[in-house]
Amino acid sequence: MRKAGVTFKDNPLLERELPVWRPRLLLLALLAGSAVLAGRAFYLQAVNDGFLQQKGESRYARTIEVPATRGRITDRHGEMLAVSTPVKSVWAIPADARLQPADARKLAGLLEMDVRELNERLANGRDFVYLKRQVAPEVAEQVAELKLPGVHQQQEYRRFYPGGEVNAHMIGFTSVEDRGQEGIELAYEKQLAGVPGARRVIKDRRGSIVEDVESIRPPRDGADLSLSIDGKIQYLAWSALREAVETHNAKAGAAVVLDVRTGEVLALVNAPTYNPNNRSNLTGEQLRNRVFTDTFEPGSIMKPFIAGLALERGKVKPTTKFDTSPGRMTIGRATISDSSRHDVLTVAEIIQKSSNIGTVKMAMMFTPDELHHLFEQLGFGTPLNLGFPGEAGGRLRPARTWKPIEQATMSYGHGISVNLMQMARAYFAIARDGDLLPLSLTKIETPPSAGRRIFSPQVAREMRAMLEGTAATGGTATRAQVPGYRVGGKTGTANKLEGGRYTRKYVASFVGIAPLSNPRLVVAVMVDEPRGRTFYGGTVAAPVFARITEGALRTLGVAPDAPLVPLTVARKPAEEAAEAGAAPARRGM
Amino acid sequence: MIRTVRLDAILVALVVSSAFGVVSAQHQARKLFSELEREQARAHDLEVEWGQLQLEQSTWAAHARVERFARARLDMAVPAPGQVLVMESQP
Numbered sequence: 142m143r144k145a146g147v148t149f150k151d152n153p154l155l156e157r158e159l160p161v162w163r164p165r166l167l168l169l170a171l172l173a174g175s176a177v178l179a180g181r182a183f184y185l186q187a188v189n190d191g192f193l194q195q196k197g198e199s200r201y202a203r204t205i206e207v208p209a210t211r212g213r214i215t216d217r218h219g220e221m222l223a224v225s226t227p228v229k230s231v232w233a234i235p236a237d238a239r240l241q242p243a244d245a246r247k248l249a250g251l252l253e254m255d256v257r258e259l260n261e262r263l264a265n266g267r268d269f270v271y272l273k274r275q276v277a278p279e280v281a282e283q284v285a286e287l288k289l290p291g292v293h294q295q296q297e298y299r300r301f302y303p304g305g306e307v308n309a310h311m312i313g314f315t316s317v318e319d320r321g322q323e324g325i326e327l328a329y330e331k332q333l334a335g336v337p338g339a340r341r342v343i344k345d346r347r348g349s350i351v352e353d354v355e356s357i358r359p360p361r362d363g364a365d366l367s368l369s370i371d372g373k374i375q376y377l378a379w380s381a382l383r384e385a386v387e388t389h390n391a392k393a394g395a396a397v398v399l400d401v402r403t404g405e406v407l408a409l410v411n412a413p414t415y416n417p418n419n420r421s422n423l424t425g426e427q428l429r430n431r432v433f434t435d436t437f438e439p440g441s442i443m444k445p446f447i448a449g450l451a452l453e454r455g456k457v458k459p460t461t462k463f464d465t466s467p468g469r470m471t472i473g474r475a476t477i478s479d480s481s482r483h484d485v486l487t488v489a490e491i492i493q494k495s496s497n498i499g500t501v502k503m504a505m506m507f508t509p510d511e512l513h514h515l516f517e518q519l520g521f522g523t524p525l526n527l528g529f530p531g532e533a534g535g536r537l538r539p540a541r542t543w544k545p546i547e548q549a550t551m552s553y554g555h556g557i558s559v560n561l562m563q564m565a566r567a568y569f570a571i572a573r574d575g576d577l578l579p580l581s582l583t584k585i586e587t588p589p590s591a592g593r594r595i596f597s598p599q600v601a602r603e604m605r606a607m608l609e610g611t612a613a614t615g616g617t618a619t620r621a622q623v624p625g626y627r628v629g630g631k632t633g634t635a636n637k638l639e640g641g642r643y644t645r646k647y648v649a650s651f652v653g654i655a656p657l658s659n660p661r662l663v664v665a666v667m668v669d670e671p672r673g674r675t676f677y678g679g680t681v682a683a684p685v686f687a688r689i690t691e692g693a694l695r696t697l698g699v700a701p702d703a704p705l706v707p708l709t710v711a712r713k714p715a716e717e718a719a720e721a722g723a724a725p726a727r728r729g730m
Numbered sequence: 731m732i733r734t735v736r737l738d739a740i741l742v743a744l745v746v747s748s749a750f751g752v753v754s755a756q757h758q759a760r761k762l763f764s765e766l767e768r769e770q771a772r773a774h775d776l777e778v779e780w781g782q783l784q785l786e787q788s789t790w791a792a793h794a795r796v797e798r799f800a801r802a803r804l805d806m807a808v809p810a811p812g813q814v815l816v817m818e819s820q821p
Binding site: 210213220221224225226227301303304305307353355356359372373376380625692695700701 | 777778782791797808816
């Protein structure tokens, strides 16, 4: 079997004798090497396995955020005031998005953008750019159909306000991130905002989702919010106020309607206003909320409280007489005057004619501390703490710094500043039987039974009778009359303070209660700088009160409590005057 | 010898069947999960549609619009005082 040539066995290389240690060393080295490998493999597979698994998973699995819907805001009857609906935002990774000029033009067209602007955004060196936010779902779909590389979409929500400018100051608005910025949207942010959920998905190389793996946390939608606002009354108040601001060429205005029984805010309006759905060119003037965040010197609408305190302490009766002649009065070096001369007036007439001198004489029967206590009790000087953002508390200086002249002017509403909401609420002390109820911006099922008592029920009744005199013939606010209802209130015409000096600019105001036989509403109106032919509270603000109250009482279904006689000339004379007897007529109590 | 072989066979069969069980359970879970996802997406879509319908409704029923229509097209007006008859229920 032997073949010619060299066989393996007698290969001359094998003939060399190797030292014994060499194969052993080699074997040992190989063994050590494989032991190290095995050890490393064990370490990676068993000890440190989490790290590699995580690394591997991160190549394809992603945790994505699932947006939650923001809660809806409705009025007290369920009418929608703010709703979020989904929109898309289109974003791009500039490095991936190398668009053909034709594609770029198409995309820009769909997004209603300039091609140049689009290219500029894509040329920017960042990893992520928004091309356009809040794109309507239909447009977003068309964009998706272009199948452009590097252009992606993301779900977002956009807030719509069907009421538009009518509710703007009450509701406020949200940012592009759907977070509250103003008004109720900010005040109730916690409740309205949802908690976004998270889910794990598997994505392919292009970033599109191949498979849903698991839901880590489902999104929790925000809770709906039911406001105390009555949509109809709100609209009424807004249209009446807007009309007055236009007619009298005023700078601004505000109005508030409160429910006397529950303390709920039925309407809150401001003029000028803005459209919360389109806030592209907003001015600060439009954004100002004169009900909560701005304060003003109230003027004569303060007077009833001074009379109330005097009645409460038994210092006067409604029939007590004061001599207000000659229409001027000197305190220290300052002079206080009435707009017209009245001679001897009863307390009721002082309120009816709005006499400064009569009010000051009543106020001077008290110490500064007593008056300060009254103002404090009425809620002036401290914010109402309704949670409304930027709420102002007004200015009420400590009693020990008051000079006599300041005590005098404060009694007719100068040298003290309040916001309209505080003033409206203070009238609860008269409208209810002397107590102040806490206010509520949201609908409440069970109203608080009683608030802090300030006047006795007897005094509150006497005050209401006095306020009715203001709206009656001979009073300052005959134009506040509402056909079919007994109403009462107080006018205010305050000089505006500018740079420490009183100017010839005015704030016309009116706060009224209706119906007087069983109060249901407090309506407060304020018109800032009426620059028309007239600027008095009785001629500018009182008609707004009348319009709002008339509509609101009808909306609420409150039965008329006055005989139906034609009260204003402008109205058609009542044809069925005989039927007036059907109404519970109890005029003059 | 035979008994060990039989025991091995049983164990192998058990392991294999358990493995198949895992696979099928996993499959079931995925299927149910995707079904759940589909239904949730549907619920979400319906919710969105509802919101849009509400939005539409409130736009159509806006007070300003209703008032305009009532006054202009239907020629309605607020009743004058005296035209209102108040009925009181007997206690």
